[in-house]
Amino acid sequence: MSGLLRICTAGSVDDGKSTLIGRLLYDSRAVYEDQLHSVKVASRNRTAGPIDFSLFTDGLKAEREQGITIDVAYRYFATARRKFILADTPGHEQYTRNMATGASTADVAVLLVDARHGVRVQSKRHARIARLLGITDFVVAVNKMDLVDFDRGVFETISDDFAELLPDAQLHPIPISALHGDNVIASSDRTPWFTEPSLLEYLETVEVDHNLAAKPFRFPVQLVLRPTHDFRGYAGQILSGTIAPGDTVTAWPSGRTTRVTRIVTWDGDLEIAHSPMSVTLVVEDDIDISRGDVLALGDPHVSRGFEAEIVWMDERPLDPARVYLLKQTTRTVTAEIDRRFLLNQIASAHVTTSRPLIFDRYGDNRATGSFILIDPATNFTAGAGMIVNAAGEQVATATQPSAAERLARLARTAATDADAVAAVRRALEELLK
């Protein structure tokens, strides 16, 4: 069992996520007395009961004033069995991007649903995002059970609805009252019909498969370290797999092979290293390797075209006529996407990049199968993508317009002359790189 579990919470607004987290922190004593005191003082200005637990997590003034969670908040707590990093994510639809953010690193999602309302649009949406981002273990926390007299029928209907919604996931429905603490830390005697573990017990014991060390070796180069003339090392984080001196690796995209001679760290050279260690590798041959290249064992996909599921997070829609920046591992390239996306839209699309990416399917490797899209005009992180399938190089070539066609299209589709000049200049700079 892993010593660290990353959790994200999800659900509709007012389903009580922040209250549940406040309860977990409070009951596991991750909240200190002075923080509790400041919350008690603040609670007097509001109408949320004796202690408003959401005040622990709603860290921004605007959130406390409006009584809603706007932004993802990270919380840390530990029990004797495990340490937890918990991403508390907002329920409002306009903040769906933060849901995706929280889910991107989570092992388990806790989906909260109000027992009185059942599965709502927002619950479905969040369940889908969490599943899309690779989460397979879900807790369905049916909250506010005290308001439906701990009715078993209500609980089971909601559980069944989620089972239909997430047919390929591991579901663990639990009837709770976050406000009163039923089945949060300990089992509640108000639900004698429920014999499964409480929420915390489940989180303490769930086995999640994130054994990236057992997967093929992937090492994107972050920096080339050359402090002296006789040292040249490739600094990076091992995203998956294991490496030892003597192993033959392939440098992508060049495809040249070489042997690892040393694994250098400040603590001394290592005989073996594995994900997620950050190390510096020295190789035998003097081959050209730079930031963005990947040292790998086995065959990653190397392609300029692929199919991806994309979550769009920007108010400015994705414009298929524009060129975006795409960052995947340590490589940033320009990319075109073959369809339009609106804020909060999730769909699959074909992506064509200016230079090849070295990747795996997201389902096989979250770290090498994910990318972000950056709008070069605003620098905002506008989209997040998960690679579903490599398109063959042939497909990529076939859909890739010539440079002249691309420039003409950029100029044609720009809103103003100034935009056209800027877009063409950017594209030219990229071509000349």
Next chain:
Amino acid sequence: MSTSAILGATPQSAHARVPAVSPLARRPPAPPRLDHLRALEAESIHIMREVVAEFERPVMLYSIGKDSSVLLRLAQKAFHPGSIPFPLLHVDTTYKFREMVEFRDRYTAQIGARLIVHTNQEAITDGTQPFLVGTQRCCGLLKTKSLLDALEAGGFDAAFGGARRDEERSRAKERIFSLRDAKGQWDPKNQRPELWNLLNGRVRPGESIRVFPLSNWTEIDVWQYINVEQIPIVPLYFAKEREVVVRGSALIMLEQPFVPLLPGEHPQMIRCRMRSLGCSPCTGAVRSEADTVPKIIEELIATKHSERQLRVIDHDQDGSMELKKREGYF
């Protein structure tokens, strides 16, 4: 700091290294799983390297505290066998504890780091001090303004800070790469989404980022790491008899001549230590017997109060940390 500067850097001298074999080097080949401290370490190193790869002129805010000590060790590890490829910046209010300044000068020289010390001399000359202008204005002038001036003067486009999300509720919301506008200000409602370990380092001219490699560390993690790594820290963290006055729940050391004695207060010797380091007039000590790192960890596990409780400046108004951060404070 450009990449070429790293390439030209000299390797660390051998005696600056900790000679002992670390737990990392001793680790047996199986099972291939990192304990949570090593996982946090690897994540922080990854963050630091991304900054050096994507920014022209990074700088590390060095506050002399325990978190800064951990940041420094991580920076040594991230760029080994090269030296740390960016300078350290200490924003000196001139009201820091004497032992902090002594430690700063000794330790940074020992590890061969480049240190920039910046003070808002104009404000000091004008007599700025917390009891005269109030803590909000004092922090604003001596910390926030001073910091922004120093960042501008150095042309820094990325500044590392040791803040952790578990410290304070507005910090819990902050990104690892946190964008600042040309005036150094934070817009908490319009932060860039940050997914996986993919950090967006794109900024426009004039904009900058604050970088928090310790975002996912907790106070206990920091202390456990200091313990495992044997990282030197300011002696103020360890309990000993110190001359203080009892003020509310805080013990205040009278280092600055302008700190007034309130009616009924008298200096006395109390065994105490600092849990968090700041300016001596505004940072209280706690009664403690913990004079070693393991004892500090034990004490923390048993404590009921957060580390920033005795930081007066966190409590001078509602949402005060968020307001300070928006203006440009760390």
